[in-house]
Amino acid sequence: MSDNDETSRKRPNILVTGTPGVGKTATASLIAEELGLKHINVGELIKQHKCFDGYDDTLETHILDEDKLLDLMETLFQECADENMGIVADYHSCELFPERWFDLVLVLRTNTDVLYDRLDKRGYNEKKRTENLEAEIMQVVLEEARESYDIEIVHEVPSNTVEEMESNVERCRLWIEQWVANNS
Template identity: 55%
Template sequence: TPVTGEQRQQPNILITGTPGTGKTTLSELAALALSFNHVNVSELVKERELHDGYDAEFDTYILNDDKLCDELEESLGTVAGGNVVDFHSCELFPERWFDLVVVLRTDNTVLYDRLAERGYSQRKITENIECEIMQVVSEEAHDSYKPEVVVELQSDSVEQMEANTEQISAWVAQWHAKRSA
């Protein structure tokens, strides 16, 4: 039977949010602070070719959910746990993989500047700004995971990024404290 949260030695954390909200930056910081493994799903999809080709119109890889989940099961399905997973979507993953789902939120104007700096096309910027305004990822997270698992964190400033790293570390400490109680 598949491993669930009760059996894990360390929790698995998903950091999700609209592109540009700071998932990779926060995931790296949190993984470093916790000595967890950072799994950058977008990079993994490219490296291991967990896709069915490239969609030029939408400037994105066509995700192969089955291939991706099979690959991730190797690390997320273990008793060891201790992964920080970084991806802009969250509904394709089995619920049992994650003990905490962090949804990063960013102010529209701040996000616009970050995406422009990244060299995104106007179309892609607009698409992502709309995604953030419509709270697409937030709704997806609340539809896919139990309310007590989902936490929304603001990610407009470096100060917030540092506070978010600390909050995640504190959450992990709490997770361990609850089990030994």
């Protein structure tokens, strides 16, 4: 068993996931800032370290080098565990990570009209907007999370307003306190 298994960790790790635009990075930043966790923005990490394995011309996107990303993240998780620091990671997918990394998986959900406006502001074209709105309506990421992790650690929460974001951070605060009490 490696040192960052939940049985030996002193602080929990959280994954914030959901369709693009639901507020993963905004929420994870706030969790990190207010609750003292290390934030890993997985999308940024992929870009910074060029975890790419070619380019898909049809999908017009880089192909992810999963092995490179997971090796990189494993090192970060180990370093944080050694420093007794919890991690909050955010990414629009969740099935590629080892289950043992996370103690809580937050799936953010946003109403279609609100998400449309956010994706529009981000400059997504109609095809990309439609794809993501359909994914949100079909709750693709929620299903993925339920299939990839213990159902008890997967929490679906709304993320339409700033108040909801703050309430999600507060829920994490209470949950972390409970986790630390249960695991100390």
